[in-house]
Amino acid sequence: MIIVKGGVTAPEGFLASGLRAGIKKSAKLDLALLYSEVPAVAAGAFTTNRFQASPVRISRTHLKNKTHQAVIVNSGNANCANGMAGDRAAWEMACSAAAKMGLSGREVLVASTGIIGVPLPLAKIKAKVTDLVGGLSARGAGDFAESILTTDTVRKEFAVKFKMARSIVSIGGACKGAGMIHPDMKTEKHATMLAFITTDAAISKKVLEAALEEAIADSFNMVSVDGDMSTNDSCFILANGLAGNKKIEKRNGDYKKFTDGLKFLAGELARMLARDGEGATKFVEIQVAGAKTKEDAGKVARKISTSNLLKCAIFGADPNWGRIVASAGAAGVEFDPGKVDVLLGGVKALSNGAIAKNYDKEKARPFFKGKDVTIRVDLKSGDASARAWTCDFSKEYVAINSEYST
Amino acid sequence: MIIVKGGVTAPEGFLASGLRAGIKKSAKLDLALLYSEVPAVAAGAFTTNRFQASPVRISRTHLKNKTHQAVIVNSGNANCANGMAGDRAAWEMACSAAAKMGLSGREVLVASTGIIGVPLPLAKIKAKVTDLVGGLSARGAGDFAESILTTDTVRKEFAVKFKMARSIVSIGGACKGAGMIHPDMKTEKHATMLAFITTDAAISKKVLEAALEEAIADSFNMVSVDGDMSTNDSCFILANGLAGNKKIEKRNGDYKKFTDGLKFLAGELARMLARDGEGATKFVEIQVAGAKTKEDAGKVARKISTSNLLKCAIFGADPNWGRIVASAGAAGVEFDPGKVDVLLGGVKALSNGAIAKNYDKEKARPFFKGKDVTIRVDLKSGDASARAWTCDFSKEYVAINSEYST
Numbered sequence: 001m002i003i004v005k006g007g008v009t010a011p012e013g014f015l016a017s018g019l020r021a022g023i024k025k026s027a028k029l030d031l032a033l034l035y036s037e038v039p040a041v042a043a044g045a046f047t048t049n050r051f052q053a054s055p056v057r058i059s060r061t062h063l064k065n066k067t068h069q070a071v072i073v074n075s076g077n078a079n080c081a082n083g084m085a086g087d088r089a090a091w092e093m094a095c096s097a098a099a100k101m102g103l104s105g106r107e108v109l110v111a112s113t114g115i116i117g118v119p120l121p122l123a124k125i126k127a128k129v130t131d132l133v134g135g136l137s138a139r140g141a142g143d144f145a146e147s148i149l150t151t152d153t154v155r156k157e158f159a160v161k162f163k164m165a166r167s168i169v170s171i172g173g174a175c176k177g178a179g180m181i182h183p184d185m186k187t188e189k190h191a192t193m194l195a196f197i198t199t200d201a202a203i204s205k206k207v208l209e210a211a212l213e214e215a216i217a218d219s220f221n222m223v224s225v226d227g228d229m230s231t232n233d234s235c236f237i238l239a240n241g242l243a244g245n246k247k248i249e250k251r252n253g254d255y256k257k258f259t260d261g262l263k264f265l266a267g268e269l270a271r272m273l274a275r276d277g278e279g280a281t282k283f284v285e286i287q288v289a290g291a292k293t294k295e296d297a298g299k300v301a302r303k304i305s306t307s308n309l310l311k312c313a314i315f316g317a318d319p320n321w322g323r324i325v326a327s328a329g330a331a332g333v334e335f336d337p338g339k340v341d342v343l344l345g346g347v348k349a350l351s352n353g354a355i356a357k358n359y360d361k362e363k364a365r366p367f368f369k370g371k372d373v374t375i376r377v378d379l380k381s382g383d384a385s386a387r388a389w390t391c392d393f394s395k396e397y398v399a400i401n402s403e404y405s406t
Numbered sequence: 407m408i409i410v411k412g413g414v415t416a417p418e419g420f421l422a423s424g425l426r427a428g429i430k431k432s433a434k435l436d437l438a439l440l441y442s443e444v445p446a447v448a449a450g451a452f453t454t455n456r457f458q459a460s461p462v463r464i465s466r467t468h469l470k471n472k473t474h475q476a477v478i479v480n481s482g483n484a485n486c487a488n489g490m491a492g493d494r495a496a497w498e499m500a501c502s503a504a505a506k507m508g509l510s511g512r513e514v515l516v517a518s519t520g521i522i523g524v525p526l527p528l529a530k531i532k533a534k535v536t537d538l539v540g541g542l543s544a545r546g547a548g549d550f551a552e553s554i555l556t557t558d559t560v561r562k563e564f565a566v567k568f569k570m571a572r573s574i575v576s577i578g579g580a581c582k583g584a585g586m587i588h589p590d591m592k593t594e595k596h597a598t599m600l601a602f603i604t605t606d607a608a609i610s611k612k613v614l615e616a617a618l619e620e621a622i623a624d625s626f627n628m629v630s631v632d633g634d635m636s637t638n639d640s641c642f643i644l645a646n647g648l649a650g651n652k653k654i655e656k657r658n659g660d661y662k663k664f665t666d667g668l669k670f671l672a673g674e675l676a677r678m679l680a681r682d683g684e685g686a687t688k689f690v691e692i693q694v695a696g697a698k699t700k701e702d703a704g705k706v707a708r709k710i711s712t713s714n715l716l717k718c719a720i721f722g723a724d725p726n727w728g729r730i731v732a733s734a735g736a737a738g739v740e741f742d743p744g745k746v747d748v749l750l751g752g753v754k755a756l757s758n759g760a761i762a763k764n765y766d767k768e769k770a771r772p773f774f775k776g777k778d779v780t781i782r783v784d785l786k787s788g789d790a791s792a793r794a795w796t797c798d799f800s801k802e803y804v805a806i807n808s809e810y811s812t
Binding site: 052082086116227307309329338350353393394400401 | 458484489490633634715722732734735737744746755758759
């Protein structure tokens with residue numbers, strides 16, 4: 001597997017565009033389009049929040065269609081809590097793009113991100129659809145990745161290429177999300193993180209769904225910036241078959257190869273989200289080992305990754321590992337606290353549930369001063385492990401989020 | 407029922423003291439003692455964290471004793487994750503106080519709050535036990551309430567008095583806690599919030615436990631400052647019977663009267679915790695109505711009360727109610743999002759799941775600018791309701807918690 005450039009347009013037959021429609025008050029790009037030159041199969045995973053934004057509801061319906069060719073996305077407005085009018089607006093957003101491309105509305109998926117409870121400025125979107133379709137290009141991935149951002153500070157793109165028998169398969173992706181990031185997405189026809197993945201692999205829709213489910217479990221669903229689950233989290237994948245590989249229709253060796261590539265890409269994108277979390281000055285990886293089950297390991301890792309106290313300590317480069325212990329114990333998972341080890345970078349702080357002999361805070365501090373902080377918790381109660389990603393919690397986070405909508 | 411002064415020494419026969427033992431680096435008081443002149447029955451509720459601090463383990467054991475006469479408390483050190491040495495230190499702390507008062511160790515309960523993973527400075531405590539016992543006084547409630555504080559900015563005391571047949575019963579209390587506040591305590595022999603409640607009511611130990619369980623459910627267990635559950639949360643109640651009322655031995659009218667008083671006091675103390683949360687500039691009450699069950703109502707209220715995004719918005723006086731909706735939907739509770747109403751102070755923002763007609767953010771803003779912010783969510787799916795309390799999330803919170811242990 002090799003890492004390549006090109007983001008969502010790295011795979012064969014995908015075009016993208018992005019422009020400014022004036023949805024955001026700023027002069028930033030806010031409307032994006034992703035297009036496959038040939039019909040593709042698609043799968044989606046959506047937020048499990050009881051409140052689901054209108055684009056989530058419309059995309060879930062549209063995913064029942066056999067094939068898809070496009071995804072239209074706006075930033076600056078979540079089109080959530082807008083009632084029936086919101087659903088209609090999301091549907092019209094998809095349809096207006098479809099009409100310009102000669103597609104039916106159901107072949108177009110739709111996503112939105114931004115403020116909740118403000119009517120979608122549909123007229124602004126419609127006014128730009130012609131330009132958006134006209135702007136589609138194999139070099140449009142950058143504009144696409146730019147247009148979907150909200151409080152993000154950097155574009156988030158990634159692409160890989162690997163051999164499958166005699167074919168070369170590519171997977172590309174872009175994602176956004178810096179706040180309200182604590183996704184728990186399910187493909188069972190249910191983040192605001194948005195992720196768009198493209199591939200030229202030939203794969204059946206059903207198997208594509210399974211691959212997506214596997215890939216998000218250990219990637220997007222293990223990222224948390226602030227513990228707040230969004231109403232709009234969505235992850236889409238489109239597979240257009242142009243790589244010409246033998247179509248993947250069951251969970252065979254090719255499926256494994258494809259899923260490995262997808263997992264790698266999703267993991268990279270997910271970590272970009274944590275690294276660019278609102279106000280983040282540091283990237284944090286929580287590794288949990290020795291749990292009884294993978295679910296347990298995930299729960300503990302995720303709980304630690306949402307500790308405000310720990311994240312403030314990391315911001316202050318303070319190796320206050322008591323906060324790790326307290327969070328691990330609050331995860332609702334069974335383990336023997338008397339066995340637990342905690343490592344801060346390379347320094348063992350807790351050994352069998354008590355302060356490690358020779359633990360020296362000053363030896364741990366350098367690990368907390370770096371840009372990347374790794375915390376390892378070994379429960380020593382089993383063989384299962386998991387990783388979760390987050391960022392530190394800075395004064396800037398509070399500044400960003402106390403002045404957001406006004 | 408009338409509100410009276412005197413805190414933990416308001417009920418008959420209770421004495422208290424507090425002094426500086428040098429556990430804290432600052433010159434603040436850090437060691438406290440509560441004493442009943444006659445044997446009292448006691449009940450306790452403790453953190454459900456898998457990691458339990460040594461004083462929690464020791465107090466749970468000591469509570470098996472039939473009667474108790476004292477509680478010794480230190481601040482500045484949590485005596486948690488200190489292994490067997492920590493358990494021994496907590497036990498010695500209780501025993502050294504017991505010896506000076508002519509009690510057995512098991513008649514003394516113990517609590518600690520402060521940093522995790524630093525050995526308890528037992529020698530400093532032992533050196534001050536004589537002064538602590540000598541200082542016991544019916545006017546010592548203030549020193550007691552002061553000595554148990556950590557990052558708290560104010561003492562938290564309350565007391566009530568009410569008639570029960572021909573007797574006058576009093577209940578007094580003190581509590582502490584400003585950070586790592588998201589208690590979920592159970593009396594089933596399992597915050598760092600600490601609460602100490604005294605009463606001169608005559609009541610059996612078993613019934614006292616039931617009363618405490620009822621009282622904490624709607625008070626301490628509904629407060630969250632930062633969503634971080636502590637390893638040390640403890641709530642103790644001592645009942646010495648000196649009011650001379652007919653002993654409450656079952657859940658009768660007197661039990662109801664006593665429990666009402668206890669609930670009122672616990673609610674007042676709990677709200678003091680939220681009001682004095684680390685970095686707090688505002689007090690926030692979340693009211694949830696129309697849930698199918700009380701548990702559902704509590705889950706939704708508690709989930710909203712832990713939204714970092716909402717709490718930042720409240721800090722910035724930004725009526726960003728989309729964040730309320732997103733949190734409610736993430737609580738894992740079944741309800742119809744299309745029915746939900748949200749009120750910000752007196753202004754309806756969401757009506758039947760969509761923006762209320764005539765909603766004007768500028769009308770809501772004054773409610774968010776005040777010191778007390780009330781948010782009401784009506785799920786309109788049932789008759790159950792709950793309240794949760796929190797505070798806003800300020801830059802000061804981050805400052806406090808990035809510089810805590812160093």
